[in-house]
Amino acid sequence: MDKYEILLELNRISEEKCKMDPKEQLRPILKEMKHIKMAVEVGLQEQEAYVQATAAADKEITELRDHLPRLAATISRGKERMALVKGMTLKEMLSIQQTVAKSEDSVVQSRARIDQLQYDCEEYLAEARKASAMVSELKRQYNEKVKVYQKEKERIELQYAALLSKEEALKEALGPKLLRAFNEAARVVPVNPVAVLRNGYCSGCRVEVSGQMKRLVAQQSENLQHCDHCRRILLPASAVRTYSDS
Ligand SMILES: [Zn+2]
Structure with a gap:
């Protein structure tokens, strides 16, 4: 190699070094990693929302169930009183009848509501499981990307190091x-x-x-x-x- 060849080769290496900015080359992978991370966050939030909805439905079911014995007591008390018609005005009797009917209605409605809530709970749990599976899959993808990133980084660094040592040798030869x-x-x-x-x-x-x-x-x-x-x-x-x- 004469001095001109060396100079031209050094020039080529300078150009290559500029093109080979590791940060720039790794940017696309980092971007993908960021997107996956964001999707994981969304999945976790979804999962949390379903867990909270399940807890709220459970709470309502408990409250409705707790209230049922009181309604039953009101109904039986009213029925007992209606059995002893003696000495009761028509107005009193109508009022008791109304209370019993209202309580019986409440019992039917509460039971229907409990059924609906139990159905909802199952749906929420299924959705929460789906979100959890999605999060696991995304985390797996993320870990794969981390491996790709590290491998790529290593490859670029090795390439860069090889270029530097070649440059070093050429500079030495130049005098x-x-x-x-x-x-x-x-x-x-x-x-x-x-x-x-x-x-x-x-x-x-x-x-x-x-x-x-x-x-x-x-x-x-x-x-x-x-x-x-x-x-x-x-x-x-x-x-x-x-x-x-x-
Ligand atoms: Zn010039």
Whole structure:
């Protein structure tokens, strides 16, 4: 590898390093993980809502059941009194009859309500179980994604490390003097610090350089030339062509 080949390879590595931002590459997986986490939250809330609805229905069933003996007592007391018609006015009798009828009605309604609530409870429990199964499945999916994330992260980091060690070796091969020139250009244009001079124009910034600079680059001296405009290292087109053809 001659110095131009090394410089072009270093340039390629710089570009690759910029494209390889691990954070950017892992973003899609992280986004999916976030969506699953949000779905888990929704599932848990749903589950909790059904559990609470079940508790509320249970409470109402208990209250209705507790009230039933009182209604039964009112009915039997009224019936007993009606059996002893003697000395009772018609108005009193009608009132007792009404109370008994109302209580009997309440008993029927309470029983119907209890049946409905028991049915509802079963429905709520079935829904809560469904939500719980969904949450488990989502958690499983989340754990799978965590594994994918870790594997992907490892892969990217290894790739990046390989790139860095290759860069290190190339920089060493370049020698301190040329490396200083490369680093100087890389400080200004980190993505692609190396450009080619084609027909007097810098391939990096597309600005024409001075006649003096054209001559210096064409001479291919030991010293590297920087573009007057963008500070990229300028390689002669001839050197690059040889490199690409080989
Ligand atoms: Zn330039």
